[in-house]
Amino acid sequence: EAQVTQNPRYLITVTGKKLTVTCSQNMNHEYMSWYRQDPGLGLRQIYYSMNVEVTDKGDVPEGYKVSRKEKRNFPLILESPSPNQTSLYFCASSLIPPILAGANVLTFGAGSRLTVL
């Protein structure tokens, strides 16, 4: 089954304790991205990656790191989590269309709910 898998689905941690949220896709997609979703603010892009070793900042990258060493994996790293990073996180992936006006349709993972105390 074609899917994006995130782990963990739920996590409660404390301020300053490094954590990693993993994301893996089995669709051979070039493009992968992380979003956070907060009430009233919608989905905000944290980082995205166009391919292996190619990453770029989204709108809210502060406090997060990513890496893309393999095409299928795109982990999100919180080096020193803070309470304002409490949120629902989504990983998504897509093919990159061959033309600029094409559409990169995102497939989302099930989400990871993170609470930082």
Next chain:
Amino acid sequence: QKEVEQNSGPLSVPEGAIASLNCTYSDRGSQSFFWYRQYSGKSPELIMFIYSNGDKEDGRFTAQLNKASQYVSLLIRDSQPSDSATYLCAVNAGTGGFKTIFGAGTRLFVKA
């Protein structure tokens, strides 16, 4: 000004009616436009995408794009209670067009 704006709702329509959801965007260079549906506690899923001016129909759903007015809409005909969800408008922006910007979403309730 937010890059992608939607009325947060809630929008309430009776079963069988047409639901009209609207979205405006600020980046005139945007090329691709999307509507995603998100049920409570679930992840977003694509309903439709559009990148040419005009209408695009898929079953009960019609997306409308007007690039001159920077306006995208989604019409849901014969609305069903199962259509009750949050509808997210998204736009590709940035260099290369692969930075996807989402609106905050419109909550739709379809009353049986």
